[in-house]
Amino acid sequence: MLDIKLIRSHPEEVKAAIAKKGEGFPVDELLELDAQWRGILQQVEELKARRNVVSQEIGRSGGKGEQAQAAIAEMRQVGERIKAMDEQARELEAKIQDLLLRIPNLPHESVPVGASDADNVEVSRWGKPREFAFTPKPHWDLGTNLDILDFDRGAKIAGARFSVVKGWGAKLHRALVSFMIDLHTQKHGYVEILPPYMANTQSLVGTGQLPKFGEDMFKVEDHDLYLIPTAEVPVTNLHRDEILDVEQLPLYYVGFSASFRSEAGSAGRDTRGLIRQHQFDKVELVKFVKPEDSDAELEKLVNEATEVLRQLELPYRISQMCTGDLGFTAAMKYDPEVWLPSYDRYVEISSCSNFRDFQARRANIRFRRVKGQKAEFVHTLNGSGLAVGRTLAAVLENYQNADGTITVPEVLRPYLGGLKVIG
RNA sequence: GGAAGGGUGGCCGAGCCGGCCGAAGGCGGCAGUUUGCUAAACUGUAGUAGGGCAUAAACCCUACCGAGGGUUCGAAUCCCUCCCCUUCCGCCA
Numbered sequence: 001m002l003d004i005k006l007i008r009s010h011p012e013e014v015k016a017a018i019a020k021k022g023e024g025f026p027v028d029e030l031l032e033l034d035a036q037w038r039g040i041l042q043q044v045e046e047l048k049a050r051r052n053v054v055s056q057e058i059g060r061s062g063g064k065g066e067q068a069q070a071a072i073a074e075m076r077q078v079g080e081r082i083k084a085m086d087e088q089a090r091e092l093e094a095k096i097q098d099l100l101l102r103i104p105n106l107p108h109e110s111v112p113v114g115a116s117d118a119d120n121v122e123v124s125r126w127g128k129p130r131e132f133a134f135t136p137k138p139h140w141d142l143g144t145n146l147d148i149l150d151f152d153r154g155a156k157i158a159g160a161r162f163s164v165v166k167g168w169g170a171k172l173h174r175a176l177v178s179f180m181i182d183l184h185t186q187k188h189g190y191v192e193i194l195p196p197y198m199a200n201t202q203s204l205v206g207t208g209q210l211p212k213f214g215e216d217m218f219k220v221e222d223h224d225l226y227l228i229p230t231a232e233v234p235v236t237n238l239h240r241d242e243i244l245d246v247e248q249l250p251l252y253y254v255g256f257s258a259s260f261r262s263e264a265g266s267a268g269r270d271t272r273g274l275i276r277q278h279q280f281d282k283v284e285l286v287k288f289v290k291p292e293d294s295d296a297e298l299e300k301l302v303n304e305a306t307e308v309l310r311q312l313e314l315p316y317r318i319s320q321m322c323t324g325d326l327g328f329t330a331a332m333k334y335d336p337e338v339w340l341p342s343y344d345r346y347v348e349i350s351s352c353s354n355f356r357d358f359q360a361r362r363a364n365i366r367f368r369r370v371k372g373q374k375a376e377f378v379h380t381l382n383g384s385g386l387a388v389g390r391t392l393a394a395v396l397e398n399y400q401n402a403d404g405t406i407t408v409p410e411v412l413r414p415y416l417g418g419l420k421v422i423g
Numbered sequence: 424g425g426a427a428g429g430g431u432g433g434c435c436g437a438g439c440c441g442g443c444c445g446a447a448g449g450c451g452g453c454a455g456u457u458u459g460c461u462a463a464a465c466u467g468u469a470g471u472a473g474g475g476c477a478u479a480a481a482c483c484c485u486a487c488c489g490a491g492g493g494u495u496c497g498a499a500u501c502c503c504u505c506c507c508c509u510u511c512c513g514c515c516a
Contacts, residue, residue: 009477041474045485052485055497059442068496075496243433371452375471 001100001361004034017106020113020323030099037092044085051078101211105358107323108295108332114322120335121322126306127315129339130398137404138342139396140273143169145404146423149274160271161263161278165392168422172408173281173392175415180283180308181254184385188304190254190285195234197257198225203237206363208329208355215264218278231255231284232382236359239288243375244367250289250297254385257282273393275340275347280389287381288365291357294379295332298354302334305350305385311411314394315339317346331356336386338394349390352383 007014011027018025054071061068112121143149148169154162165173184190201224204210209217209229218227228234235255244251259282270276285304289297302318309316321333330353337346357377360366366375399407405423408416 038474041485045474048486049484051496056442058496072496079496 001358002103002106003361004096004100007031007103008034014106018104020107020111021104021326022115022324023104025103026099030096030103033092033096033099037089037096040085040089040092044082044089047078047082047085051075051082054078098211101205101362104328105326105331105355107326108354108356111326111332112320112322113324115324116322117325119322120319120325123318123320123334125315125317126310127313127339129315129341132341134402136341136397136400138273139393140342142396142400142404142406146406148172148422151273158278161276163274163277168416168419169392171416172395172412172422173388175412176388176391176395177256177281177283178415179311179412180385180388181256183308183311184254184283184285184304187307188252190252193231193235193238193253193255195228195231195238195255195257197228197234197260199228199233199237200224200226203233203240203363206240207233207236207359208362209233212328216262218260218262227260228257229261230259230384231257231282232286235284235286236365236380236382237363239365240363242365244288244365244378246290246367246369249367249378250287250293253286255284255286257284273342274389275393277389280387282387283385285352285383285385288367288378289381290367291376291379294354294356294381297379297381298332298334298352301381301383302336302352305352305383306336308386308391309336309338309349312391312395312409314391314398316349327353329353329355329358331358334383338390339398340394341397347390347394349394350384350386353381355380355382 002014007027008031011031015025015027018027054075058068058071058075112119114120137145140149140151144151146169148165148167150164150166154164157164181192185192198220201210204217204226209226214226217229220226232255234257235253238253239251258279260279263276263278266276274280285301287297287301306316306318316336316338319335319337321327321330321335326333333351333353335348336350336352338349339345340347356379359380360377365378365380367378368375395409395412396406399409401407401421401423403423405421407421408419413419
């Protein structure tokens with residue numbers, strides 16, 4: 001959410017910044033409603049001030065006598081007007097609030113301007129895609145042949161885009177989770193969080209999934225609950241409506257959870273394998289920082305997320321999202337992408353964003369620099385560290401052998417009882 | 424799911440037969456006084472949000488006692504609905 005005061009004072013700048021994201025927004029309509037609201041507010045507050053004064057007089061006089069009776073009759077009229085105007089003001093305010101919640105975040109000044117993912121900028125590469133002496137198989141074939149992935153039965157149980165991970169595959173998956181969480185807690189100083197897998201409307205408004213993107217989630221019937229599309233939601237909302245001590249910052253959390261996405265609008269894309277599922281596990285990094293630190297914290301976050309790939313020795317590159325590909329909530333975003341032989345290209349395996357105060361304003365997460373001073377909004381950031389299903393796919397494909405077996409990456413062996421090869 | 428009791432300022436806690444209650448008192452906070460330093464004591468001070476207001480300070484107004492409605496000239500206080508917490512019972516991993 002943007003600051004309405006910023007929009008009032010710099011409407012043209014706001015419009016221009018939104019346009020860079022390739023989106024339009026009725027800023028003028030919003031300002032018109034805002035002006036109406038303030039007009040009514042002034043009038044109704046005057047009436048309330050008068051009613052307060054007169055009511056006190058009535059109280060002092062005991063409500064007896066002609067004068068008091070007249071005052072009571074008059075205030076009854078005033079009360080009617082107040083009620084009607086309050087209703088108008090409420091309606092306007094609700095509209096304004098709804099509009100504010102639908103305005104995208106403004107891009108960071110430094111983000112390259114572009115229309116789509118075609119204009120994203122590769123900022124770095126690490127490792128080299130392996131040259132296979134044989135034709136590499138996609139992970140869905142490898143996994144099925146080894147009987148560690150079962151897509152048919154996943155479909156039987158729950159439908160398309162669900163899968164079952166089995167035996168050494170499940171163990172390898174669990175090893176990846178432990179490895180990632182251990183790395184982030186032990187080396188990067190994150191606090192481990194196991195959050196609720198469902199969240200209420202307010203939480204989803206806080207991180208920006210609602211009100212605009214309800215269709216992308218699974219809603220629980222008869223409850224104000226959604227299956228979380230990412231641990232970002234519960235973990236960021238840990239501090240909703242809180243004022244943090246400045247000494248607490250920066251706060252680093254590593255949340256682990258399943259993530260549930262309806263994938264509405266992705267029909268026909270990535271239909272094979274683990275790449276695009278309705279449910280996948282993810283290790284998520286979330287930071288709460290002081291505003292002046294968030295730019296540097298984003299760089300650090302990308303480095304922490306990709307440390308997983310370096311230790312797994314998986315080749316990757318980092319793309320910086322252009323203004324047109326930032327999405328609704330991000331001011332700046334880097335996507336680490338892992339090399340996937342079956343796709344013959346780099347595939348997104350993480351997404352690291354700086355939201356600045358966009359989420360903090362929605363979720364009302366603040367901090368106080370000095371006691372007695374006004375609280376300020378924190379900046380929030382998050383990034384996958386990493387998406388576990390995609391990492392599993394990348395490990396299977398990049399570590400496959402000619403005979404269809406999988407070599408276990410060095411760093412994972414301690415988690416698998418020293419196992420060197422699956423198959 | 425059933426029964427009972429609760430949700431008041433940073434925290435504890437009074438008020439709850441309607442008006443002088445933004446709200447006693449205590450703790451904590453902040454600024455002073457005293458003191459070689461600390462502690463203690465004493466004095467003073469202090470909520471949040473929105474609007475007036477394009478802007479700093481000041482000032483004024485409005486709202487806020489879990490949330491939303493209602494009654495009333497006037498609601499922390501009365502009525503209704505909902506949410507949350509605690510305890511007991513039932514059920515359950």
